[in-house]
Amino acid sequence: MGPIDPARVQKELDARLGRDVYLHLETTTGSYTALGPEKRTPVIAFVRNASIRYERGLVTGEGPYRVGLKLDSGWVYAQGLTDYTVTERDELLLAGHDEEGNLRVGLQLSLQPFRE
């Protein structure tokens, strides 16, 4: 993964426009925040391999970036995205990392299901 290049990410979003794609969307504080000095409640959510189709999809912002996908009957949204890659399996992975390299948010699209 490397820093998001908005033009390249936009091209990848366009390439998947109007097609049945599998979505992985997540955000996480990690499970151990309750043990940290601030004793924060862990907040974690993910959806893996939901099937969607978007008619409009944009990457916006100056970095960290936002991505919004307009579906036939709804939306997909992620904010705080910093890095991206396209895997050998042609999966588009977008992630937001904190300054220590921990993943905080992820939005991923693939024409084939993600593993499991």
Next chain:
Amino acid sequence: MSIQPPPPERIDHLVEGMTMLDPSAERGIVVSLPHPDDESFSSAGTMALASDAGVPVTYLCGTFGDMGRRMGSPFFANRESMRDVRERELADACTILGARYELLGMRDRMVEFEDPHEVATRIRAVLERLDPSTVITFYPGHAVHPDHDAMGLATHLAVAALPDPKPRLLAVAVGDREQLRAALGPQHVAVDIRTVRQRKLGALRAHRSQTEMMFQRWESERDDDEQMRAYREENLTVERFYRLNGVAIPLPR
């Protein structure tokens, strides 16, 4: 370096009232926990002492740990590469500890949503095949991470379903030390791991994606505090467990 001091000469104060366990005298040990690296944090010293004496040691690992947020520091893994990254790290750690590993292949974070009896049946099959004298798991309800609690519960069910004589079932509790002491009292069993301290550190380092940042902090003493330092020194000196055989563990709702 802050993590390389020699182990303390005396450990009495760390193991007061506990039975000392000699892992080299076991017939076999199975460690049953949900994530690659749980074995190294909780039991690496015990595993190394056993395997050095020729005792077969197996790590039964519930998930691939592929939903973690730690990606290395600086990050080198991503959500989709993480499964393979962590299995390689696990293989390296187990090589250092002289253990073999088996994976149950559950989805990270989702163990508590599986049927505990089904998971227990799978664990039981492994225990029947390997016939260990000691099984190590997490203390259900006292292990912080929901996967830890769920794997502990399923392992407890699995051991309870074995015919007598059952293996000794030892449990690792995680969390605030004072709260754990108030809820559970002191641990029952302790292993002196001073002679294999460097092996435990090596196994922890092998889980690079998860522990790199921790080691950076230890070594720079950035974000380090007295309580963490004491905790770390204790866990590189002794490994302490609760005995879970015969303890009633409520099933979740």
